[in-house]
Amino acid sequence: MAVGVVGVVLAADLSAPVPTDGIGSGAPSALNLPQMGEPADATMSPAQEAAIGTSVMAELYQYEYVLEDPEITEYLSNMGWRLVAAAQQKPPALDVFMVADPRINAFALPGGHIGFNAGLLIASQTESELAGVMGHELTHVTQRHIARSQDDAGGIGTIATWAAVLAAIIAGSGDPNVIIAALGVGQGVMYQKQVNFTRANELEADRIGIQVMADAGYDPEGMAGFFQRLEQQSRLYGTGVPEILRTHPVNTTRIAEARSRAAAIEKGKLRNVPDSLDYGLMKARTRVLVSSRPGEAVEAFSAELKNGRDTAPTRYGLALALSKAGDNARAAAVLKPAFDANRNAPAIALLMAQLKLGAGQSADAMALFEKIYQSYPTYAPAILRYAQALIETGKPDVARQVLLASQQIFGTRLETYRLLAQAARDAGNNGEASYEMANYLYYRGDYGGALAQLDAGLRSDSLSSSQRARLAARRAEVREALPRNYNPYAREPRQR
Structure with a gap:
């Protein structure tokens, strides 16, 4: 495999003999x-x-x-x-x-x-x-x-x-x-x-x-x-x-x-090592997320289920595709057999909670989200999905507490900062929202965007002295990462 990047062609003679050097000894x-x-x-x-x-x-x-x-x-x-x-x-x-x-x-x-x-x-x-x-x-x-x-x-x-x-x-x-x-x-x-x-x-x-x-x-x-x-x-x-x-x-x-x-x-x-359930679930999830349209994925997984491939990944993929198509109630019904048979699979449980929330069953959904979060307190998707659900159900302050209590996701799951910003904004704390959105953009490498967020936060009239000092200190750190001649208007958004 050529290292480095997609599209890099290996400029080596692969037909030359390969030296044998005792590989496999484990030493x-x-x-x-x-x-x-x-x-x-x-x-x-x-x-x-x-x-x-x-x-x-x-x-x-x-x-x-x-x-x-x-x-x-x-x-x-x-x-x-x-x-x-x-x-x-x-x-x-x-x-x-x-x-x-x-x-x-x-x-x-x-x-x-x-x-x-x-x-x-x-x-x-x-x-x-x-x-x-x-x-x-x-x-x-x-x-x-x-x-x-x-x-x-x-x-x-x-x-x-x-x-x-x-x-x-x-x-x-x-x-x-x-x-x-x-x-x-x-x-x-x-x-x-x-x-x-x-x-x-x-x-x-x-x-x-x-x-x-x-x-x-x-x-x-x-x-x-x-x-x-x-x-x-x-x-x-x-x-x-x-x-x-x-x-x-x-x-x-x-x-x-x-x-x-x-x-x-x-x-x-080791030969014929069995696949984990998560492998099948994430393969199905990927198929849905990169489909050109949800209906295409619904048709594909429905055909597999009809042809006798009644597995947890198949039901998971079909349920996710139906949800993307807007049919959360049917999706929950499709997923239920897999959910009942795999109670220890957090990915399936999270999807079920999301489907219930989308179908208007808020109480059942939030009870399930909390149960998953308590059972898997270090599983990043459980933390992030639970926080998002709390925000959607009008509990931004609780969402913020959940996120701040989960230190292991900071700096490794950038969605954490976006959710913190959303929770702060919904709670009416615009200065904190700007601070966290700046962190989100900063860790994605968008230093200019981070600086703009911090500047917006500093213009807020409702800042306390400690909040203003915190924003100013973070601004200095971000500005240090930018070129000295940085011009915020010189760079156009890049198009795919």
């Missing part, structure tokens, strides 16, 4: 990890990587490219941290997110950001296939392949240029016209060369990624199996090469090597 030496204080620091420091990653994420938010869904984000994040726990080298930070793109692809960015296209989750057939892709991309992060690749590329250029080219490649899927438009003729080609990765990086990511996913309890065959199936389908059915095979080139030699490495792993002899 640290077999993984050939780089030493700490490696030469990568000389070309791109961890601080520079973090700055580039933050800038790229800001661009992706402006493209409205990130699918900001609490349940899907939580599922992917949990898988990522499960793999991290099994890895012998941990990233300084990890941010796994879903991209609202039906194409099949995944990518790693500097600073620990890993993106998964919606199409990849939908196309996977087992949870181990998904874990295989994530294990590979996680290895690119832990081994700092982006920084290491710059040693021969002559440095990183400017952080702003890197951020622009990476975001352009992701949004344009490698379309040279998109890159040239973003950077100017000639310059885009130079920077795209700098984000290509060596064959050694790719083989290291395969090697370590397979071992890590096996140690985490997934089937190590998942990675090779997924790519082989995609490659065969593209040849047999003539549907065109999936995006992930364009940007992550594979051939029979590389697939065979991956299978050999998986077979060499003796620990636990």
Whole structure:
């Protein structure tokens, strides 16, 4: 898999023989990890990587490219941290997110950001296939392949240029016209060369990624199996090469090597590892959220149910699609058998609570929301959905208490700040609303928008002296993150 970004073509000879080095033994030496204080620091420091990653994420938010869904984000994040726990080298930070793109692809960015296209989750057939892709991309992060690749590329250029080219490649899927438009003729080609990765990086990511996913309890065959199936389908059915095979080139030699490495792993002899219920639920959820229209998803899941595929994920997907189509009462009836059979599945319970609320059963809905929140106090979707429901039912102050009591979601679930802003606004506290909305925009990388919110808050006539001091202090922090010559009117909104 090519590391870095969607649309980056691997410029390496994948047909060359692969050295065998005892992979699968589980010994640290077999993984050939780089030493700490490696030469990568000389070309791109961890601080520079973090700055580039933050800038790229800001661009992706402006493209409205990130699918900001609490349940899907939580599922992917949990898988990522499960793999991290099994890895012998941990990233300084990890941010796994879903991209609202039906194409099949995944990518790693500097600073620990890993993106998964919606199409990849939908196309996977087992949870181990998904874990295989994530294990590979996680290895690119832990081994700092982006920084290491710059040693021969002559440095990183400017952080702003890197951020622009990476975001352009992701949004344009490698379309040279998109890159040239973003950077100017000639310059885009130079920077795209700098984000290509060596064959050694790719083989290291395969090697370590397979071992890590096996140690985490997934089937190590998942990675090779997924790519082989995609490659065969593209040849047999003539549907065109999936995006992930364009940007992550594979051939029979590389697939065979991956299978050999998986077979060499003796620990636990993991094969045919059963999928979690959450995998099926989030796959169904993704299908609905990226459908061009709710009716299309209703038809698809209805057909599956009619054809005998009466599973919890099928009912979950149909219920969510019906809700998107505005039929909450029917959706609740469809979901009820799955809800009754899976009382310990918070994602199903949350959907049922939302359906009840949408159907006008506020008392039952809020009782269920509170029960889920009490049962799963660290489950971010339960916190966020409960807070949103409290706001919708006229209890913004209670919603604020729920959010402020859940410290683990601050800085990791940006929806927290938006809900805090909404709760403050509904409670009539405009200064606090501006402060929290500024935080929401700041953590999305929109420093200019954050500054505008703080300025609006400071113009409020009802501020206490402590509120004014708090807003002014935050304004100084945000202004420090902006260029000294920042002009709020110079930047037009970016269009997807």
